[in-house]
Amino acid sequence: MxxxxxxxxxxxxxxxxxxxxxxxxxxxxxxxxxxxxxxxxxxxxxxxxxxxxxxxxxxxxxxxxxxxxxxxxxxxxxxxxxxxxxxxxxxGMEVPAADPRAAKKAEEAASLRDVVQGAADWFTQQLDSSNGAPARAYLVKRGISEPTRRAFGFGLAPDSRSALKEALKKFPTAMLVESGMLIAVEGKEPYDRFRGRLMIPIRDARGRVIAFGGRILGDGEPKYLNSPDTPLFDKGRVLYNLDKASPASRQTNRIIVVEGYMDVIALAEAGIADAVAPLGTALTEAQLGLIWRMVPVPVLCFDGDAAGQKAAMRAAMRALPLLRPGFSLAFATLPPGQDPDDIVRARGADGFTTLLDDAQPLVERLWAHEVAAGSLATPEERAALKTRLLAHADAVEDPDVRHHYREAFRERIDGLFARKQPERPQRQPWTPNPPRGGGGNRRFGPDPRLQPPGDETRMIGQEGIAAPYAASLLGGLLRFPEALRRNEEVLTRLPMPDSGDAELLGIMLDIAMRQEGLDCEGLLAILEPMKVYNRAMTLLRADGMHFSFNRRLESNDEVAAARETALRDLDEYIGVLVTQPEIRARLAEATADFQRTMDDEGLARQQKLRAMDEDLTRRLAALSDSSQS
The missing domain is CATH 3.90.580.10 (Zinc finger, CHC2-type domain)
Known part of the structure; x- marks a missing residue:
């Protein structure tokens, strides 16, 4: 054990x-x-x-x-x-007996730590020696001071294939290879991995050296070289500078993620200590987990060039499935072609902090990225934008967060493509002139043809449906979730009077789109851990308006026929709820036009729309009556 x-x-x-x-x-x-x-x-x-x-x-x-x-x-x-x-x-706890294999593995890891620590000490000595003068001059040119150089443990790997191997000869060659210090090629003598490079130790969360990054001095490729994965070092599970940034973040309540270790060091030189960097890879799930343990919304600050922005989007895609309430990402956008070092040199720490203060939330970054991806001139291109955005929302595994992403994208899409109605001047109610001769003192009331639907009958208005109708709708959808998939497009347009009910409807739509064959019991099981569950149960128990889809089925004999009737009525009910606000908006517009023109065509249009509105009202009444028959 x-x-x-x-x-x-x-x-x-x-x-x-x-x-x-x-x-x-x-x-x-x-x-x-x-x-x-x-x-x-x-x-x-x-x-x-x-x-x-x-x-x-x-x-x-x-x-x-x-x-x-x-x-x-x-x-x-x-x-x-x-x-x-x-x-x-x-x-008063008993220490488990040691597992021989685990003990051996721990002993080997400890030995490898001795190797990489020995290499770190030797690299530091080389940088301090006369051979390190060019490397020290390079650090001065980069604006890295002596205290910062010491704090981050800079060193130098001489341009030699055997200098490190000779310096660490007390360790077996196999250990030097396993620790990543030497490269072993079949048929050849192992040789130093790092040659002619400025060396930067990579430490774990406890501050122990586990690997190295090396920057080339002079010409050559690659510009940066990291240690390979070893028993000590898994580059996808390590963040550079985590050991220093973690305590610093407790004072700032902030973590900044930059592209590389030189960005981290430049920020530290400017007095910004709460920065970390991945190690040559896109941010991984494990690294996001490390960051979220420190702060709920870290700020990603990648370079302003195309590669940096692509890296930011890759991080956004990686994070989407992992989002949960309160935990997300923010994105600080640097000017094109500039990195954090350029910013702090030109503007200082305050200038860099200003950029962080303007960071975009993840939802805004996704929206901006997709809107800028191409033309939006045609209906097909706009539909493609909607498809891409909703696909991002659907990648979120947490149902509450996913619902709010879908709602946020729908609101932005509606705002971007909303039809702009021309403003109309406010008009006074039209009153016909009094008849000539003897009737000059007669006064006429408003012409009933010019009046929009009265407030006393407007159970469904342009601002939304009345609360009893909304409750009946939600109760029916909870009992018959299959209606959600069939009516998804129209339900998203339905103006709900209560924000809590609107949230419940949106969450139910999201669930139905992701899970086919959903029944009432399955839907309630998914809703149970959410804050909308209590509202859902209240709606199911309520004795509200009398519609077939709100009835509790009492016996198996009536289930099949009753379900068919209820589903048919629910589909028709949804159609009426969605259509009537649109008809009434058109009726109000037609009435205003008729006030202006007083022509026969305007009157005919107004009367046609009024008849449609009255027909929808009768259909609602019939649906209610049929449920009681």
């Missing part, structure tokens, strides 16, 4: 961190936390905090950070296993 993450979490939960640290450091309570003068650097004002609930300590002065085990290793100087054993004894 080995030490599983679950076992280690249980161990940490049984340790009161403030008590453990308080044995060697004076701690005082500060609200829900404790504070102390940091034991890792000299200070007079306490900046070292201990959070028992979360089980970690953090120093805002030197960025020391860790849990109970890290305290025992860093402050007490114990090995990892000795720290675990001592804490387990105090917590």
């Amino acid at each position: 080995t030490l599983t993450p679950q076992w280690l979490d249980e161990l940490r939960s049984r340790v009161t961190l403030s008590t453990l640290i308080g044995r060697t450091v004076k701690v005082t309570r500060a609200g829900r936390e404790f504070k102390a003068c940091c034991p890792f650097h000299n200070e007079k004002t306490p900046s070292f905090t201990i959070n028992d609930e979360k089980g970690f300590y953090h120093c805002f002065g030197c960025s020391a950070h860790g849990d109970a085990i890290r305290w025992m290793t860093d402050q007490r100087g114990l090995s990892f296993m000795d720290a675990v054993k001592e804490l387990a004894a105090e917590a």
Whole structure:
């Protein structure tokens, strides 16, 4: 058996961190936390905090950070296993027997760490030597100061095929190959991987060197070279500078993702410490998970060139399925051809922060990208835009987030392609002139032909349908979800009077589009964890307006016939609810036109629309009556 993450979490939960640290450091309570003068650097004002609930300590002065085990290793100087054993004894937990294979693997990993740390030390020595003068001059030219160079552990790999191999000869050649320091080619002697390069250590979240990035000095390709994947290093699961950015983000509540490690270092030189970078690959799911553990909405700030913007879109596509309430991405757009180093050199840290403040939410970046993808002149091109956007929304696995993406895209599409109606001047009601001769004092009331539908009969108006009709509709759709797929297009146009009901309808449409053969029970099971579930259950239980699709079926004998009737009535009901607001809008327009022209053609159009409106009202009444027969 080995030490599983679950076992280690249980161990940490049984340790009161403030008590453990308080044995060697004076701690005082500060609200829900404790504070102390940091034991890792000299200070007079306490900046070292201990959070028992979360089980970690953090120093805002030197960025020391860790849990109970890290305290025992860093402050007490114990090995990892000795720290675990001592804490387990105090917590009354039995340490699992070691798995020989796991123990061997851990021993090998520890040995590889010795190799890469030895290489890092040797690279630093080479940069400090007389041979490192050109590399140091290059760093000065890039604006990287001596403190920054030391903080990031810059080094130099001489232009030699065997210098590192010779320097680390105390380690077996096989280990040097496995750690990525040497390249082994069949039939040839292994040789140094990094030659003639400025070396930048890559560290894990605990600050341990696990790999390297090397930038060529002079001409040559590739410009940047990273270590290969090794037992220590999986480039898709590591973010450069995570060890420094993580504590910095707790002060800024921000994480910036840039393209490469030189961007990270340039920002650090400008005083911006909360930046990380992927390592030669697009952002992976694992890296997004690391970022979201620190902040819910990291800011991606890739170069302003075409390659940088493509990388931003790849990150957006990778993130979509993983989105959940509160967790997303934002995108800061740099000027074309510029990277973060250019910005901080020209505008300083404040100028770069201004760009971050203007970052686009993910939904806006997707919209802008698709709208700019091509012409939108024809109906087919506009339909293609809608298809692409809704495909992005459908990639989101969380149903609540997916619903809101679909709604956001629909609103933008409607706004972009909405028909612009000409503004009409406000008109006074027309009154005919009094008849000539003897009737001059007679006054006429408004002509009934000129009046739009009265408020007392307007259960369905241009602003939306009345609440009882909306409740009946939603109750019917909950009982018969198959009607959602058949009527998806018209239901998206239906103006709902209540925002909560509109949200419920949108979520039901999203679910129905993704899952065929949905019944009432299946729909409710999907809705149960959502906030709209209580509203759905209320609508199902309500004794509202009397329609066949709102009835509870009492016996199996009536189910088949009743379902057929209910579905037919529900389809007709939806048609009326969608059509009547449009007819009434056209009727109001026709009435206004007739007031202006008073011609026979206008009167005929108005009367035709009024008859259509009255017919729709009768159909609603008939649907209600038929459910009671």
